[in-house]
Amino acid sequence: xxxxxxxxxxxxxxxxxxxxxxxxxxxxxxxxxxxxxxxxxxxxxxxxxxxxxxxxxxxxxxxxxxxxxxxxxxxxxxxxxxxxxxxxxxxxxxxxxxxxxxxxxxxxxxxxxxxxxxxxxxxxxxxxxxxxxxxxxxxxxxxxxxxxxxxxxxxxxxxxxxxxxxxxxxxxxxxxxxxxxxxxxxxxxxxxxxxxxxxxxxxxxxxxxxxxxxxxxxxxxxxxxxxxxxxxxxxxxxxxxxxxxxxxxxxxxxxxxxxxxxxxxxxxxxxxxxxxxxxxxxxxxxxxxxxxxxxxxxxxxxxxxxxxxxxxxxxxxxxxxxxxxxxxxx
Amino acid sequence: xxxxxxxxxxxxxxxxxxxxxxxxxxxxxxxxxxxxxxxxxxxxxxxxxxxxxxxxxxxxxxxxxxxxxxxxxxxxxxxxxxxxxxxxxxxxxxxxxxxxxxxxxxxxxxxxxxxxxxxxxxxxxxxxxxxxxxxxxxxxxxxxxxxxxxxxxxxxxxxxxxxxxxxxxxxxxxxxxxxxxxxxxxxxxxxxxxxxxxxxxxxxxxxxxxxxxxxxxxxxxxxxxxxxxxxxxxxxxxxxxxxxxxxxxxxxxxxxxxxxxxxxxxxxxxxxxxxxxxxxxxxxxxxxxxxxxxxxxxxxxxxxxxxxxxxxxxxxxxxxxxxxxxxxxx
Numbered sequence: 001x002x003x004x005x006x007x008x009x010x011x012x013x014x015x016x017x018x019x020x021x022x023x024x025x026x027x028x029x030x031x032x033x034x035x036x037x038x039x040x041x042x043x044x045x046x047x048x049x050x051x052x053x054x055x056x057x058x059x060x061x062x063x064x065x066x067x068x069x070x071x072x073x074x075x076x077x078x079x080x081x082x083x084x085x086x087x088x089x090x091x092x093x094x095x096x097x098x099x100x101x102x103x104x105x106x107x108x109x110x111x112x113x114x115x116x117x118x119x120x121x122x123x124x125x126x127x128x129x130x131x132x133x134x135x136x137x138x139x140x141x142x143x144x145x146x147x148x149x150x151x152x153x154x155x156x157x158x159x160x161x162x163x164x165x166x167x168x169x170x171x172x173x174x175x176x177x178x179x180x181x182x183x184x185x186x187x188x189x190x191x192x193x194x195x196x197x198x199x200x201x202x203x204x205x206x207x208x209x210x211x212x213x214x215x216x217x218x219x220x221x222x223x224x225x226x227x228x229x230x231x232x233x234x235x236x237x238x239x240x241x242x243x244x245x246x247x248x249x250x251x252x253x254x255x256x257x258x259x260x261x262x263x264x265x266x267x268x269x270x271x272x273x274x275x276x277x278x279x280x281x282x283x284x285x286x287x288x289x290x291x292x293x294x295x296x297x298x299x300x301x302x303x304x305x306x307x308x309x310x311x312x313x314x315x316x317x318x319x320x321x322x323x324x325x326x327x328x329x330x
Numbered sequence: 331x332x333x334x335x336x337x338x339x340x341x342x343x344x345x346x347x348x349x350x351x352x353x354x355x356x357x358x359x360x361x362x363x364x365x366x367x368x369x370x371x372x373x374x375x376x377x378x379x380x381x382x383x384x385x386x387x388x389x390x391x392x393x394x395x396x397x398x399x400x401x402x403x404x405x406x407x408x409x410x411x412x413x414x415x416x417x418x419x420x421x422x423x424x425x426x427x428x429x430x431x432x433x434x435x436x437x438x439x440x441x442x443x444x445x446x447x448x449x450x451x452x453x454x455x456x457x458x459x460x461x462x463x464x465x466x467x468x469x470x471x472x473x474x475x476x477x478x479x480x481x482x483x484x485x486x487x488x489x490x491x492x493x494x495x496x497x498x499x500x501x502x503x504x505x506x507x508x509x510x511x512x513x514x515x516x517x518x519x520x521x522x523x524x525x526x527x528x529x530x531x532x533x534x535x536x537x538x539x540x541x542x543x544x545x546x547x548x549x550x551x552x553x554x555x556x557x558x559x560x561x562x563x564x565x566x567x568x569x570x571x572x573x574x575x576x577x578x579x580x581x582x583x584x585x586x587x588x589x590x591x592x593x594x595x596x597x598x599x600x601x602x603x604x605x606x607x608x609x610x611x612x613x614x615x616x617x618x619x620x621x622x623x624x625x626x627x628x629x630x631x632x633x634x635x636x637x638x639x640x641x642x643x644x645x646x647x648x649x650x651x652x653x654x655x656x657x658x659x660x
Contacts, residue, residue, distance in 0.1 A: 192581070195581045205391055206580065206581030207394075207537075216574050218596055218600070220599070225573065240547070240548040244548055247546060250536065252536050252537065269555045270557075
């Protein structure tokens with residue numbers, strides 16, 4: 001049996017701190033959750049797979065939990081937050097692009113009309129992504145994102161976007177990690193748009209983020225190696241792409257998967273098909289007062305087929321209004 | 331400060347086991363390494379970046395170490411081991427493919443002539459990979475690989491391939507993890523060819539493997555979700571592809587990178603360009619007696635430009651013959 005210095009030091013420190021660890025387990029690890037079926041299902045599942053000696057015991061290395069991001073860890077209304085980022089970038093870059101004043105989808109975005117993106121479909125999304133997310137190095141892009149999340153504010157709540165994360169989900173991530181789960185993001189959002197901030201906000205390191213991507217190219221610039229972001233889609237991590245992204249990045253089937261839209265359905269199906277107990281979570285946006293209420297008819301985060309399948313298969317549906325004491329951190 | 335039940339239990343167990351942890355640090359963590367410059371450079375670097383309070387201290391989350399696999403963690407002569415796997419698959423599948431008796435590169439492979447692959451170049455490699463690595467589900471492929479590594483034996487040593495790993499590198503991986511490094515494989519080999527066995531052999535979990543890949547597609551087969559391996563190259567994790575693969579999978583620049591061929595040069599350049607101290611390791615195959623001796627002229631694992639750059643830039647070159655007490659595990 002190998003033991004390392006850091007572990008030993010940690011052991012001693014923990015010991016010196018006395019019984020706090022033991023006290024902690026008596027505390028409610030999910031204080032922002034009402035004691036309803038959803039919370040009970042989560043706690044029962046985690047207890048079931050972590051109990052040594054039980055026939056459903058899963059070793060820590062296999063405790064993979066995957067979380068969608070938009071509408072699942074942070075809000076996504078009235079538009080995906082990454083679209084607000086793109087619109088802000090369009091405004092910042094507009095002086096260098098006089099042609100955008102008349103060229104769609106840029107002209108509409110510059111007037112603050114985000115609807116143009118839905119009207120323009122994938123072609124519009126592609127134009128916007130390539131104009132705002134490509135052409136710089138990966139380090140430059142990360143700096144732009146970091147600056148934006150530190151300062152940009154949501155149009156209706158006036159909160160910073162990174163303050164519009166869901167407190168109960170932060171607690172769930174912590175609770176799972178406390179139980180030696182490895183928590184991953186598996187999102188349709190841009191992988192390099194998420195990585196600069198998800199470690200400090202969710203406690204999820206960059207190597208545990210799976211997302212959509214554009215291609216990059218390795219170059220030596222004045223002898224300095226850089227990765228340049230190219231205007232070409234590499235991978236779309238949505239719907240049937242999610243199990244593909246999970247396999248590519250993680251190489252192991254999740255034990256628990258958490259999403260909120262039809263874009264997460266294949267991830268939940270893939271998870272459910274694993275051997276032994278698995279937990280599939282669907283967050284249902286039912287709270288028009290504290291957040292937004294939307295499902296089958298929404299163009300953003302539509303939850304229609306997924307809601308039916310969750311009910312048929314007995315997956316756990318989290319009812320935001322009924323199951324959460326608070327939505328955003330105080 | 332959060333404390334979890336598992337950590338507390340671990341603390342108590344460590345405590346009960348007494349001072350073993352402290353004793354461990356006095357043991358030589360790299361017993362198969364001679365006390366030469368390479369070992370000294372490794373130990374000095376690890377001490378430097380893990381010493382709290384030092385200006386070169388690097389937090390554990392940023393201690394990323396990337397290792398090439400072929401010729402770096404296991405041997406690669408007289409041909410890449412994955413090619414032996416492919417040749418074995420060709421033989422196993424030949425009864426269903428009578429046309430292979432006359433069609434190249436299959437006919438030559440069936441006669442045991444692996445040279446045909448070098449003669450045929452990328453087209454031959456492509457034909458062989460698609461005939462042997464595609465067309466099944468990811469689970470089926472993993473089972474085929476597991477069966478192969480458990481039984482197949484190297485043509486000249488008669489050892490199992492997974493017993494032809496380098497003992498000093500196993501110790502280096504352990505030593506780094508003991509010092510809270512996260513160890514990754516970054517290999518030109520197939521990502522799904524490595525994942526089924528690297529966890530038990532190297533202690534590296536599937537989510538910390540970066541490699542070359544073919545595309546996969548999510549499908550429901552009789553209602554069961556599967557990922558099908560398609561006959562189409564997705565990503566080649568070699569040369570300039572290595573920093574791209576590192577960025578895609580890890581999203582963080584390595585603190586330490588270890589390779590043995592010109593195919594690793596860009597990974598080492600990318601690592602070296604990071605801020606603060608970094609360790610770049612090149613393993614030089616100098617031991618014709620215990621392993622193989624090859625470098626600038628070899629068609630497999632050629633180390634030419636990399637050797638020059640290592641010397642110019644003061645990277646650490648590991649001389650297998652001089653620096654290692656043993657090569658393979660006893």
